[in-house]
Amino acid sequence: MARAPREERVENTVSIRSGGARWLHAPSPLLVIVLVLLCLGGLLSLPLTVPIGPSYWDLFIYFDAANRIFDGQMPSVDFFAPVGPLGYWLFAFLIKLWPNAQPLLLVQWSLLLITAPLMVLVSIDVDRRSRGLALALLIPFLVFSVLPVNIEEYSHFPSLDGYGIYNRQGAELLYVLTSALVLVRGRKTQLAVVALAALALFLAKITGFIGGMGLCLFAFAAGRLAFPVALGAGVVFMAGLAALELLFGIVSAYIADIATLVSINEGELLPRFLQAASIHFSVFAAGGLLVLVLLFIEMGASARPADGARAGAIARVQRFLDRDWLWLAVTLFVGLFFETQNTGGQGFIFLWPVLLVILGHANRYHGRRLVALLALVGATALPTTVDIVARSARALVGQVKYERLEHDHLKTLGSVNQRSEFMDHAKAMLDIYARYPAPYEALAEAGQLPSFTLYTDPDFQLTWLMSVDEAADAILKLEAQSGQRFATIMNLNFVNPFPWLLDRHATRLIAIGADPFRAVPPPSEAVLAEVAKTDLVLYPKCPVTTANQALLDIYRKGLTGHRVVSLTPCWDAYVRGDITLSR
Incomplete structure (x- = not known):
């Protein structure tokens, strides 16, 4: 130069x-x-799959955003976003063209x-x-x-x-x-x-x-x-x-x-x-x-x-x-x-x-x-x-012998694979989280995770996907039994894939990519009002974590009109008070 x-x-x-x-x-x-x-x-x-890796759930923020965009919501205007709107707009556009594409590849190439x-x-x-x-x-x-x-x-x-x-x-x-x-x-x-x-x-x-x-x-x-x-x-x-x-x-x-x-x-x-x-x-x-x-x-x-x-x-x-x-x-x-x-x-x-x-x-x-x-x-x-x-x-070479994730309700979110040992470990941990919650609750009360690198462990990412699949199935069964349909669904977790997976609406104004320690502002009265109007608010417990507890505390004032229902051993559901669950 x-x-x-x-x-x-x-x-x-x-x-x-x-x-x-x-x-x-x-x-x-x-x-x-x-x-x-x-x-x-x-x-x-x-119909490609890719080997799931560390913190893979970051990818699912795009599905939450795309679902909101299709609902007419605007990033930053109708929901709090950790970054600018461009990536969400591009992904929403391309997923209309390739609805069955492997999502990581679609996001990367958008x-x-x-x-x-x-x-x-x-x-x-x-x-x-x-x-x-x-x-x-x-x-x-x-x-x-x-x-x-x-x-x-x-x-x-x-x-x-x-x-x-x-x-x-x-x-x-x-x-x-x-x-x-x-x-x-x-x-x-x-x-x-x-x-x-x-x-x-x-x-x-x-x-x-x-x-x-x-x-x-x-x-x-x-x-x-x-x-x-x-x-x-x-x-x-x-x-x-x-x-x-x-x-x-x-x-x-x-x-x-x-x-x-x-x-x-x-x-x-x-x-x-x-x-x-x-x-x-x-x-x-x-x-x-x-x-x-x-x-x-x-x-x-x-x-x-x-x-x-x-x-x-x-x-x-x-x-x-x-x-x-x-x-x-x-x-x-x-x-x-x-x-x-x-x-x-x-x-x-x-x-x-x-x-x-x-x-x-x-x-x-x-x-x-x-x-x-x-x-x-x-x-x-x-x-x-x-x-x-x-x-x-x-x-690319390693996944030749990998096992695909089996699921019923994850759509393309489940287009992943990993070693069979990871799959077996993830299934075992999901069962252990549900049967023995006390140690993980104690860790959360102490402000600790089960592992300092929990979210970067591929087997945790698999466990999380399995639990989401389980929760989606439980929601559909609850609706079938009660004759109700939960039109808006919120998740007290880092990401909320449920509106996309079940073709529902997401709660307006709340943060997506909800890291309560870095990217979730104190809720205003308007935000709490939107939470109060939400039909179903999910709380994951496999395992209980400090982040999920913090999100529950942040939005607790908006949930006073909801009642708690045990959806599965891994999920509690806060159902809006005026919704009847018995026929």
């Missing part, structure tokens, strides 16, 4: 063009994207409705200069977009990650935005991609948007984002937000939700930076060393020709900032900031476009400097890519 003297820029241009000639017979980026999208569409049409067209624009612009560069930019993006696997690994057994989806989407959008800032030359293309990527980031993950705006500000200061382009992108971005606010009132409601989440999760930022740096130490350390090496090489190089006398202060500032080591340092910091708020995702993948630019300048270096440069670029880029591909391949 550091602008070379005029003669050097000419040599680089010739090198890029001649390099492009060697890729003459390579497929065009547009063809690659089209073929990949067609393959993904075909896979969504098949963002391609936004990112694929933007990457087409980026790839066409880059392809005009170098097909090799365009493919080197596009192929990693497609790998990250297609594979539902995080950098973090919370299970030693082959599986796919149903958690961290919001964070993966944010990182993939940042990849597109960074590509536009450092590699796109066409002003119209850059304007369109920057504006739409920024809008998507705002509506998907606010911390990703903040990081992306940091990149945009640096690109503007370094002269990579011209003032007319920046102004036009800002106008398009604000127009999009204004339209959403006027039509749905969603922007102000979303901002209010963000403010509430910030107030709930107040804490020191420095420890989070240290934690993010430690989790991603291999990439962050290698990238940091690369920054230092590039800076050292530049400091040891002969001075650049002085700017012409007519060059103004702005041009000199831009020339100073537009350097490879500064770009890498800023992108690393943005990546670290983004990861301070994440517990899973594809951290730092948007370093890739910056590293490609650095590799494009490799002809400036020789000998040990070139070796150091190439080694550190590889050390920064490859661990993430290799790990994601390897874990995905392991999950």
